[in-house]
Amino acid sequence: MSILNIPELADLVASYISPHDLTVCIRVNKTWNTTFVPHLWHTVPPTAHLSQASRSKCSELFRLAIRSDFLASQEQDPPQGNSNKVALSSSSPSSFLSKYGPWIHRLTIHQSHLICPKTTSTTASTIDPNPHQANPEPTERELLLHLFRYCPNLHSLYLFQWSGTDIDLDFWRAIARDVVPGVDIDYDDHYYNEFVTDADIASILSAGRKGWRNVSLPTLGTLSAEALVHHSTTLASLQVKNTPGFTSAHMCQILSSSPHLHTFTTLEDGECENPHVSYLLAEDFIDRDSVTNTLRPWACESTLKRLRAKILGIPRPDVTETYDGWTRGEPEEENEEEEGHVEVVLQETHPGQGRELQAHVYERLSRFTRLEVLGLGHDDRDFGNEGNFVQIPTGEWVLKDQEYQYECLEMSLDSGLQKLETLKDLEEVNVTRMATCIGVEEVKWMRRAWPRLKTLDGLNDERNEEAAEEWLRENCPEIQSKPCALELLI
Structure with a gap:
């Protein structure tokens, strides 16, 4: 019996074959062709690395194929009514898209890929024996819409560099509503974010009537956050960077009501100017039932694998100094005249409240039993601006870290860290720029409790966690560690 007679095994083998080798496989015989053609067209363009010349050639050939199919369909069924109307239609049995479109699951399209280059007339006449000279050149929107009509199994769509006109936005809403209502949404600003407003993103999110599964956005404002929470029942992955309108209530609503959620990311590393980073308030995150005095069950407890978000709102009476050496709650000497600069320190309502909240x-965290990545901190400091450096009591000039977390988890055994013993799949932990209290005993415990741990980032090796960092380096070289240190101005 051939492995091709077992569909699951054939799919597994095909997943390890490069696009080039797949093109060889489909030429072997009819059986191999039937088996491997769907895998060849699964991802367009292929994810394998291509040279710039090869990538451009593939894009142009794909555009010409779509154009030829589009013009042929225009001759068979002339357009009627509103050209912006989105509707699925049948194509001729010999149509290129009707044959291969259903196999496309992942599609990446750049607007320039669909624009007719001025230098391709020779290529066009070679590829397309019937250039349809009498028909006007179709626009990129017409070609894209035509392509969508023959991709009923599309799961992931990545689009970028479209203009932000009202006509285009109406077009995208129609696409989201009628053509690909359940695919991923991934908007990458690439310097075009001035064209897309919070209201635009909210409108497109709302248009997906069957619910979005994977959402990746550079910015999440108030309107788009409100629209997003309505998709919690289908949401599987959420990755956002700048979150001025994403509140703790929004975040908890998604976490508590998303049964398919495996990725929840609101923190990104890398230098960032004036980031708006949302955070979970401890009281919201705990979500305790006032009647039973127990934590309410959350829908993603058995599915969540990657959690990257700040958890704040915990009084920390043990933290009396800022990271750069000043007394918390008092103005820094060089800023005494600046109004509103004094930090407001969260106080306990009763002795021990901070530790109670931490427990x-x-x-709550211990219930995410499949968790692989726990990112409570991150590093997005802007090192490139000398104006961000301030002088500390020692006389040195260091980067002013306004986003440093003080009202956070200690991550110490005394505060209840051992409750996280249930996280046996944990591989990555990030506590960068957090007022943690991780000592040697804590890292020893982590090594025992989390057997798959590969990365522990953010130990304050210039403060109270130097010994822990040293022990980890000497005794667990297999665990990578990137400590957090004061950034001195040289």
Whole structure:
């Protein structure tokens, strides 16, 4: 019996074959062709690395194929009514798109890929024996819409560099509503974010009537956040960077009501100017039932694998100094005249409240039993601007870290860290720019409790965690560690 007679095994083998080798396989015989053609067209363009010349050639050939199919369909069925109307239609049995379009699951399209280059007339006449000279050249929107009509199994769509006109936005809403209502949404600004407003993103999110599964956005404002929470029942992955309108309530609503959620990311590393980073308030995150005094069950407890978000709102009476050496709650000497510069320090309502909250936060985290990545901190400091450096009491000039977390988890055994013993799949932990209290005993415990741990980033090796960093380096070289240190101005 051939492995091709077992569909699951054939799919597994095909997943390891490069696009080039797949083109060889489909030429072997009819059986191999039937088996491997769907895998060859699964991802367009292929994810394998191509040279710039090869990538450009593939894009142009794909555009010409879509154009030829589009013009042929125009001759068979002339357009009627509103050309912007989105509707699925049948194509001729010999149509290129009707044959291969259903196999396309992942599609990446750049607007320039669909624009007719001025230098391709020779290529066009070679590829397309019937250039349809009498028909006007179709626009990129017409070609894209035509392509969508023959991709009923599309799961992931990545589009970028479209203009932000009202006509285009109406077009995208129609696409989201009628053509690909359940695909991923991934908007990459690439310097074009001035064309897309919070209201635009909210409108497109709202247009997906069957619910979005994977959402990746550079910015999430108030309107788009409100629209997003309505898709929690289908949401599987959420990755956002700048989140001025994403509140703790929004975040908890998604986490508590998303049964398919595996990725929840609101933190990104890398230098960033004036980031707006949302955070979970401890009280919201705990979500305790006032009647039973127990934590309410959340829908993603058995599915969540990657959690990257700040958890704040925990009084920390043990943290009396800022990271750069000043007393918390008092103005820094060089800024005494600046109005509103004094930090407001969160106080306990009763002795021990901070530790009580931490215990409940650990309990909530412990319920995510499939968690692989726990990112409570991150590093997006802007090192390139000398104006961000301030002089500390020692006389040195260091980067002013306004986003440093003080009202956070200690990550110490005394505060209840051992409650996270249930996270046996944990591989990555990030506590960068957090007022943690991780000592040697804590890293020893982590090594025992989390057998798959590969990365522990953010230990304050210039403060109280130098010994832990040293022990980890000497005794666990297999665990990578990137400590967090004061950034001195040289």
